[in-house]
Structure formats: C-alpha cells, structure tokens
Amino acid sequence: MSQIRFQQFSFRYPGADEAVFQDLTLCLDTDWKLALAGRNGRGKTTLLRLLSGDLPGGAGLSCPVLCRYFPAPAGAGADEPAMEHLRRAAPEAEEWTLLREAAALGLGQSVLDRPWSTLSGGERTRCLLAALFAGDGYPLLDEPTDHLDREGRALVARYLQRTRQGFLLVSHDQAFLDACTDHTLALNQTGAELIHGSFSAWLEEKQARDRGELAQNEALRGEIGRLQQAARRTAHWSDQVEKRKYGVKNSGLRPDRGYLGHKSAKMMKRAKHLEQRQETAIAEKSALLRDVERDDPLTLSPLPWSGGPLLEGRELSLHHDADVFCQIPFLRLEPGERLRLDGPNGCGKSSLLRLAAGEPVPHTGVLRRPSGLVISYVPQEIGGLRGTPEELARELGLDRTQLMTVLRKLHFPRPLLRGELSQLSAGQAKKVLLAVSLCQRAHLYLWDEPLNYLDLWSRLQLRELVLAFRPTLLFVEHDEAFAQAVATRTLSLSPR
Numbered sequence: 001m002s003q004i005r006f007q008q009f010s011f012r013y014p015g016a017d018e019a020v021f022q023d024l025t026l027c028l029d030t031d032w033k034l035a036l037a038g039r040n041g042r043g044k045t046t047l048l049r050l051l052s053g054d055l056p057g058g059a060g061l062s063c064p065v066l067c068r069y070f071p072a073p074a075g076a077g078a079d080e081p082a083m084e085h086l087r088r089a090a091p092e093a094e095e096w097t098l099l100r101e102a103a104a105l106g107l108g109q110s111v112l113d114r115p116w117s118t119l120s121g122g123e124r125t126r127c128l129l130a131a132l133f134a135g136d137g138y139p140l141l142d143e144p145t146d147h148l149d150r151e152g153r154a155l156v157a158r159y160l161q162r163t164r165q166g167f168l169l170v171s172h173d174q175a176f177l178d179a180c181t182d183h184t185l186a187l188n189q190t191g192a193e194l195i196h197g198s199f200s201a202w203l204e205e206k207q208a209r210d211r212g213e214l215a216q217n218e219a220l221r222g223e224i225g226r227l228q229q230a231a232r233r234t235a236h237w238s239d240q241v242e243k244r245k246y247g248v249k250n251s252g253l254r255p256d257r258g259y260l261g262h263k264s265a266k267m268m269k270r271a272k273h274l275e276q277r278q279e280t281a282i283a284e285k286s287a288l289l290r291d292v293e294r295d296d297p298l299t300l301s302p303l304p305w306s307g308g309p310l311l312e313g314r315e316l317s318l319h320h321d322a323d324v325f326c327q328i329p330f331l332r333l334e335p336g337e338r339l340r341l342d343g344p345n346g347c348g349k350s351s352l353l354r355l356a357a358g359e360p361v362p363h364t365g366v367l368r369r370p371s372g373l374v375i376s377y378v379p380q381e382i383g384g385l386r387g388t389p390e391e392l393a394r395e396l397g398l399d400r401t402q403l404m405t406v407l408r409k410l411h412f413p414r415p416l417l418r419g420e421l422s423q424l425s426a427g428q429a430k431k432v433l434l435a436v437s438l439c440q441r442a443h444l445y446l447w448d449e450p451l452n453y454l455d456l457w458s459r460l461q462l463r464e465l466v467l468a469f470r471p472t473l474l475f476v477e478h479d480e481a482f483a484q485a486v487a488t489r490t491l492s493l494s495p496r
Contacts, residue, residue: 001029001030001031002029002030002064002065002138003027003028003029003030003064004026004027004028004030004051004062004063004064004065005026005027005028005061005062005063006021006024006025006026006027006060006061006062007025007060007061007062008023008024008025008060009021009023009024009025009057009058009059009060009061010022010023010024010060011043011046011050011055011057011058016415017415018413018415020043020046021043021046021047024060024191024192026185026192026194028168028185028194029166030065030138030166031166032166032182032183033160033161033166033167033169033180033181033182033183034166034167034168034169034181034182034183034184034185035169035171035177035181035183035184035185035198035199036048036168036169036170036185036187037170037172037177037184037185037186037187037199037202037456038186038187038188038455039187039411039455039457039458040411040425040427040428040431040453040454040455040458041411041412041413041416041425041427041428042187042188042189043187044142044170044187045142045170045425045426047187048067048069048140048142048168048170049069051063051067051138051140051168052067052068052069052140053067054069065137065138066136066137066138067137067138067139067140068132068135068136068137068138068139068140069140069142070128070129070132070139070140070141070142070144071125071128071142071144072089072128072131072132078115078116078117079115079116079117080115080116081112081113081114081115081116082107082111082112082113082114082115082116082119082123082124082127083098083112083113084116085116085127085128085131086098086102086112086127086130086131086134089128089131089132089135090131090132090134090135092135092136093131093134093135093136097134098130098131098134099112100134101129101130101131101133101134102126102127102130104130104159104162105126105127105129105130105155105156105159106126106152106155107123107126107127107130111123111127112127118320120147120345120346121146121147121148121345122147122148122149122152122344122345122346123345123346124147125144125146125147125148125152125156126148126152126155126156129141129144129156129159133163133165138166138167138168139165139167139168140167140168141167141168141169141170141171142170143170143171143172143426143452143453144156144169144171145171145173145176145478146449146452146453147345147380147449147452148345148478149343149344149345149478150342150478150480151344152344152345153173153176153478154179156176157175157176157179157180158179158180160179160180161179161180169181172451172453172454172455172456172459173479174199174200174203174456174481175480175481177198177199177200178198178199178200181198181199182196182197182198183195183196183197184197184198184199184201184202186202186206203456295409295411295457295458295460295461296409297409297461297464297465297468298406298409298410298438298461298462298464298465299438299465299469300438300465300469300471301441301469302441302442302443302445302469302470302471302472303374303441303442303443304335304443305335305373305443305444305472306335307370307372308370309332309333309334309335309370310333310334310335310369310370310373310443310444310472311331311332311333311356311367311368311369311444311474312331312332312333312366312367312368313328313330313331313332313365313366313367313368314329314330314331314365314366315329315364315365315366316328316329316331316352316363316364316365316366316367317363317364317365318348318351318352318355318361318362318363319362319363319364320362325346325347325348325495326347326348326351326352326493326495328348328352328365328491328493331367331491333444333472333474334472335443335472336470336472336488337472337473337488337489338466338470338471338472338473338475338486338487338488338489339473339474339475339487339488339489339490339491340475340476340477340483340487340489340490340491341353341474341475341476341490341491341493342476342483342490342491342492342493343492343493343494343495344494344495346495347493347494347495348493348495349448349476349493350380350448350476352493353377353446353448353474353476354379355367356369356375356444356446356474357375357377357446358375373443373444374440374441374442374443374444375442375443375444375445375446376436376437376440376442376444376445376446377437377445377446377447377448378433378434378436378437378445378446378447378448378450379433379448380448380449380452380476382426382429382430382433382452382453385421385422385424385429385432385433386420386421386422387420387421388417388418388419388420388421389403389404389407389416389417389418389421389432390404390417390418392421392432392436393439396436398436398439398440399439402439403435403436403439404417406435406438406439407431407432407435409461410431410434410435410458410461411457411458412428412431412432412435413428416428425453426452426453427453427454427455429453430450430452430453430454431454431458434450434454434462438465442471443472444472444473444474445471445472445473445474445475446473446474446475447473447474447475447476447477448475448476449476449477449478450462450475450477451477451479451482459479459482462482463482463485463486466486467485467486473486475487
C-alpha cells in the first residue's frame with residue numbers, strides 16, 4: 001500500500017487566467033478502487049496527467065509509485081498482430097500474464113492473432129487494459145468505457161471489480177462506476193470531496209445537500225426581504241419622531257423633546273439591529289449554492305419534413321475490404337422517429353451512420369436519402385478540430401453568438417471560447433461538436449455516441465433537449481439510461 005499526497009497543491013496551465021487546482025490537500029490510498037468524478041473542465045484528466053508525469057507536478061505533490069496512464073498510444077504497426085501490441089505496451093510482463101489478463105477480458109487467441117487494424121474500438125480498448133494490468137505501476141484509467149458496447153462495459157466492470165489491484169478511474173457512466181469502485185473523489189466547484197462509497201452514494205448525498213441549500217437559500221431570501229422592509233419602516237418612523245421634537249411650526253405647542261428623543265433613539269437602535277440581522281442573513285446566503293450544479297436548458301430548431309421517410313434501405317450490406325461484416329435487410333426512418341442502432345462492437349453501427357451522412361462507405365444494396373434532406377452529423381471521433389470557436393463558426397456558417405451561448409450552457413469555460421480547439425480535453429472537444437450540431441437546423445440528426453466524454457450533468461441536459469424538441473434522430477449510444485429514455489425504436493445489428 002502506498003499513499004499519494006497533495007499538500008496545498010496548486011496548478012495552472014501556462015498563460016491560463018485561472019488555476020485548475022488551488023491549495024488542493026488530499027491523501028489517496030493506492031489500494032482503493034477510486035472513482036474520479038466532476039464536470040468537464042474541472043481537472044480530472046489534468047490530475048491523471050500530473051500523476052503520470054506528463055505534466056510537471058511541482059511542490060505539494062508526493063507520488064511514490066509509478067503511475068501508468070490509460071489509454072496509452074499504440075506501440076506497434078497497424079498490420080502487426082494484437083499480441084504484439086500487448087508485448088510492447090507491457091514489456092516487463094511475462095507472456096503468460098498477458099494471456100491471463102486478455103482471457104479475463106474476453107480476448108481469445110483468435111483475437112490476439114488478428115492484425116491490430118481489424119480490431120474494433122472495443123477490442124482495442126480491452127487489449128490495452130489487459131496490457132495495463134499485466135504490467136507494473138498504478139493504473140490511471142481515463143474513460144475506459146468509450147467505444148465499448150453494453151456487453152463490453154459489463155465485462156470490463158466485472159474485471160475491475162474482481163482485480164485485487166487498486167486504480168484511479170475517470171468515467172461518466174454511473175452504473176459502471178457503481179459496479180467497480182469503492183471510493184469516490186469528486187471535483188466540485190469549490191474544491192475536492194472524498195468519500196468512502198460508490199458514485200451513486202456520493203451523488204445522492206450531494207443532491208440532498210443541494211436540495212437543503214436551495215430550500216435554505218429561499219428561506220433566507222424571504223427573510224432578507226422582510227428585514228429590509230422592517231428596517232426601512234423603522235428608520236422612517238424614527239425620522240418622523242425626530243422631526244416631532246421641534247414641534248409644528250406656528251402651532252405654539254412645545255413637545256417633550258426628552259421623551260421623543262428617547263423614542264427616536266430606541267427606534268434607531270431597532271433599525272440597526274434589523275440591519276445587523278439582515279447582514280448576517282446575507283452572509284449565510286452567500287455561503288450557499290457554491291457547489292450546486294445549475295444547468296440552463298438547451299434548445300434545438302429541427303427543420304420540419306413532410307416528404308415521406310428520411311432514410312430507406314433495402315438489402316444493405318457493409319463491407320470491409322472484400323468481406324461483408326454487416327447485413328441490414330430493411331431500414332426505414334420516418335419523420336419524428338428517434339431510432340437507436342444497437343449491437344456489439346464491430347457490427348457496423350458507426351459505418352451505417354457514416355453511410356447515412358454521405359461518406360464513402362463500401363457497401364452493396366441501396367440506402368436512399370431524399371433530395372433536399374439536410375443532415376447534421378456528430379462523429380464518434382473528436383480529432384481534427386482546429387482554430388478558435390469563432391473561426392469554426394465562421395467556417396461552418398454558424399451564428400457566432402448562438403454557438404458561444406450553447407457552449408456556455410454546456411459549462412464550456414469562458415477563457416476557452418477564445419482558445420485553440422486542438423488543445424481541448426476530450427470532453428470539451430465533444431461539447432464543441434455537439435454545440436455545432438445544436439446550432440444547425442436539420443431534418444435529420446445523426447449522432448454517433450454523443451455522450452462519450454460528457455459528464456453526468458451534460459448527459460441529463462442532452463436527454464432533456466431531445467425529449468423537449470423531438471428531432472428525427474438516428475443514433476448510437478451505450479449509455480442505457482439515455483438510450484432508453486430518448487429512443488422511440490431500436491434496430492439491433494449483429495456482425496456477420
């Protein structure tokens with residue numbers, strides 16, 4: 001057992017306006033199966049990069065163990081066998097250890113003998129995980145569920161739950177975290193929070209705390225209003241009494257100035273007391289809601305369509321080289337439908353979306369798109385973003401103000417609105433791709449794993465958007481809670 005310590009640790013990227021971490025103090029046990037949670041941009045990936053040595057840690061960080069970051073870059077050529085990738089990723093591991101970990105992750109010899117280029121994204125993920133846990137060091141897992149199908153996520157969750165080795169895991173899949181972690185480290189707006197328990201236990205506790213703070217905030221707001229009115233009323237009475245000390249002009253009456261002065265002073269004292277109570281209430285109110293996650297609703301303006309089905313496919317076969325890997329006898333997408341493509345990794349879901357988007361995917365059979373159909377496509381991959389958000393809006397013909405507004409609603413950090421897109425984290429880059437799609441008026445939206453890299457709160461925002469505006473949608477998503485909530489129909493694919 002080793003302990004990773006942060007003692008009043010601070011970190012700021014060069015040229016950044018704000019620090020990612022400020023006076024962070026933590027002690028983490030490497031035997032824990034630790035979930036790292038928080039909104040996109042809170043520093044989860046930065047924390048992993050600091051521990052792995054990819055970023056300079058500096059004073060305040062003590063990490064006595066070798067930390068290994070996942071996903072690591074592939075170490076062999078695309079045409080070399082997958083087993084060669086495992087050997088190069090963990091050269092210190094004995095071959096029998098690599099084979100044991102691969103088998104535990106559902107990778108038989110037939111998969112390990114195949115060229116790396118022929119493996120699906122999920123198979124590659126499991127290969128790299130096998131190498132990670134067969135080798136030395138403390139595993140840092142950054143979104144290992146991306147590109148895994150439902151069965152693959154369940155398999156990896158069981159694998160992580162059974163391993164005796166501790167790890168630090170970043171994921172936004174609530175069910176996955178609950179299945180394989182025993183501690184939770186949450187990066188909130190005001191700092192880090194560590195509990196012994198599952199992600200759901202932390203979330204339930206936080207939501208209860210947020211509800212309590214919201215209720216207390218409303219009560220204090222009402223009390224502050226009442227105190228303000230009472231203070232103004234009392235001060236007014238005091239002024240009136242003070243004026244009576246000098247009588248009414250030309251009345252001949254001589255008021256008791258001592259009595260009226262005493263009464264005026266008493267009222268002023270009461271007004272001061274009310275002001276003090278008001279200041280105390282305001283101070284209490286200002287300490288609330290600093291960690292409450294607030295989300296403005298997203299909007300979408302899909303184009304109406306009344307010309308029959310938006311997609312229609314018959315006897316469709318998708319090819320890889322000369323081999324058929326997916327057959328779809330019939331496909332029909334009507335206006336207003338939200339059709340989920342489901343199935344294991346490698347069954348052709350992404351290829352079908354790319355074909356529907358008009359990309360050159362080798363196939364036989366027919367997939368018809370009516371003339372004049374406007375499509376908005378969010379790909380699975382997040383690479384290729386360049387320039388600033390403003391330059392991207394200009395390049396795509398989008399309304400700049402609308403794009404910036406959508407990004408801010410997705411809690412995109414304000415300084416990054418002027419920054420270089422190629423330097424964004426995976427979650428921030430995904431938000432840019434989604435924001436572009438939400439700014440596009442289209443008849444049909446094609447979304448390939450739109451929730452990859454997104455935090456829980458952004459996932460809920462996107463779910464509410466789809467349910468509110470009901471776009472015609474063809475999508476792939478392995479987050480079961482989202483998919484079941486928004487899909488009107490599911491088309492299950494299976495590899496040939």
